[in-house]
Amino acid sequence: MSFIARKLAAACIIALSSAVPVLAQDLELTLTAPAGAGGGWDAAARSLQETMMKTGAAKSVQVVNVPGAGGTVGLAQFAQGARGAKDQMLVGGITMVGAIITNKSPVTLADVTPIARLTGDPLVVVVPKNSPHQTLADLTAAIKADVAGTIWAGGSAGGADHILSALITKAAGGDPSKVNYVAYSGGGEALAAMLGGQVTAGISGYGEWQGQIESGDLRALAISYPEPIEGIAAQPLKAQGVDVELVNWRGVFAGPDIADADKQALATAVETAVKSPEWAEILKARGWSDYYAPADEFAAFIDSENARVHETLKAIGLAE
Numbered sequence: 325m326s327f328i329a330r331k332l333a334a335a336c337i338i339a340l341s342s343a344v345p346v347l348a349q350d351l352e353l354t355l356t357a358p359a360g361a362g363g364g365w366d367a368a369a370r371s372l373q374e375t376m377m378k379t380g381a382a383k384s385v386q387v388v389n390v391p392g393a394g395g396t397v398g399l400a401q402f403a404q405g406a407r408g409a410k411d412q413m414l415v416g417g418i419t420m421v422g423a424i425i426t427n428k429s430p431v432t433l434a435d436v437t438p439i440a441r442l443t444g445d446p447l448v449v450v451v452p453k454n455s456p457h458q459t460l461a462d463l464t465a466a467i468k469a470d471v472a473g474t475i476w477a478g479g480s481a482g483g484a485d486h487i488l489s490a491l492i493t494k495a496a497g498g499d500p501s502k503v504n505y506v507a508y509s510g511g512g513e514a515l516a517a518m519l520g521g522q523v524t525a526g527i528s529g530y531g532e533w534q535g536q537i538e539s540g541d542l543r544a545l546a547i548s549y550p551e552p553i554e555g556i557a558a559q560p561l562k563a564q565g566v567d568v569e570l571v572n573w574r575g576v577f578a579g580p581d582i583a584d585a586d587k588q589a590l591a592t593a594v595e596t597a598v599k600s601p602e603w604a605e606i607l608k609a610r611g612w613s614d615y616y617a618p619a620d621e622f623a624a625f626i627d628s629e630n631a632r633v634h635e636t637l638k639a640i641g642l643a644e
Contacts, residue, residue: 351382351593355576356406356414358398360391362512363479364445364529365415367610368574372415372442372594375603381596394423394480400431406579410586413439413594417574419483421626421633425643426482433630437582438622440594441575443607444615445529447488447548448558452521453541460545460564463525464496471498477514477526481507482642484572485527487633488548490640491568492561501641518542529572530556531610548572556611573615573629575622591619 353376357369366389373385390398395416406412414436424432449460457463467474471493478485486507490500506523508514515533518526519541526533526542530553536542537558544558548570552559561568578590597603598616607614617625637643 351589352411353382353385354412355385355387356398356402356412357387357389358391358395358414358416358420359389360512361389364532364572364574365395365417367531368443369415371606371610372576372597375597375600375606376593378602379597379600381593393427394483395420396423396427396429396431399436400429403431403435403580408581408583409579410582410589413576413578413590415574415576417484418572418629418633419479419485421629422482422484422487422637423480425634425637433577433626435580436577437580437587438619438626439576439578439587439591440598440619441573441615441617441622441625442598443574444613445531445572445574446553446556446611446613447484447527447570447572448530448533448537448544449492449525449527449546450518450533450537450542450544451525452518453543454521455543457525457545460561460566463545464492464566466524467493467496467498471502472504474504474525475523476503476505477508477517477523478505478528479508479514481505482637484570486642487636487640488527488568488570490642491570492566494640495566495568531612534611553611553613587619
């Protein structure tokens with residue numbers, strides 16, 4: 325090979341290598357779940373961890389739990405510690421949007437970088453197996469008769485679970501500002517309250533309580549999706565005469581000030597994972613819907629979701 329040919333070949337190799345931001349096998353990722361173990365964000369984080377490892381989308385993935393204040397504690401810590409980081413992501417969702425508004429958090433989703441929307445998790449309304457409320461109609465009648473006496477269990481204050489409990493209360497003819505809602509930092513704690521008979525009803529992602537529903541320990545009265553979901557016996561609230569629907573979405577974010585090439589590398593790694601058969605199996609097993617949206621579409625969705633959730637919280641007395 326001539327000298328010129330060798331130089332051209334070397335130049336081509338350099339150009340090709342510079343076009344690849346980060347190789348998947350080199351990505352050592354830390355994924356923050358801004359809640360305790362056993363909840364929806366933790367499940368989403370560990371499901372993504374498992375899939376990224378199995379598919380080779382990342383060399384390693386470590387999940388770190390940072391619970392508190394509807395995810396806003398973890399968000400604030402992440403926004404500060406992950407600035408410009410190419411190897412860190414945070415799981416967030418509609419509950420975080422609500423908690424930011426309710427808690428008047430100085431750090432918002434505008435302070436981090438949307439990477440991808442992942443799942444739409446149907447929320448489920450459940451009662452303990454020995455509850456006198458056999459149907460959704462029984463529960464709404466109890467709410468109308470005594471709002472404060474109907475004790476709800478769910479995730480953090482101002483989150484998706486709380487919003488849904490207030491919307492159901494309003495639809496049942498009760499005052500949503502008087503909802504007796506007990507917030508738990510993780511799905512495991514809320515489940516214990518349900519199984520212990522300490523509350524009237526509970527709200528969570530269907531996948532979090534699917535095992536207890538199938539075993540009969542919990543009775544599912546309704547789901548928050550507008551349409552029935554294959555494999556889930558509980559029918560939508562709307563189909564049962566309660567004019568309420570809510571999609572509990574989850575997505576992932578990078579830190580602020582991340583370089584474009586590093587953002588693209590993370591987006592590519594996530595897309596590789598969520599387009600895989602392994603991810604499809606997880607969605608089916610957990611009862612989640614594929615709600616994937618890439619970074620730009622996800623960013624636009626966040627803007628609209630902020631406005632929608634704020635109006636909802638304001639209408640039910642949880643925001644100014």
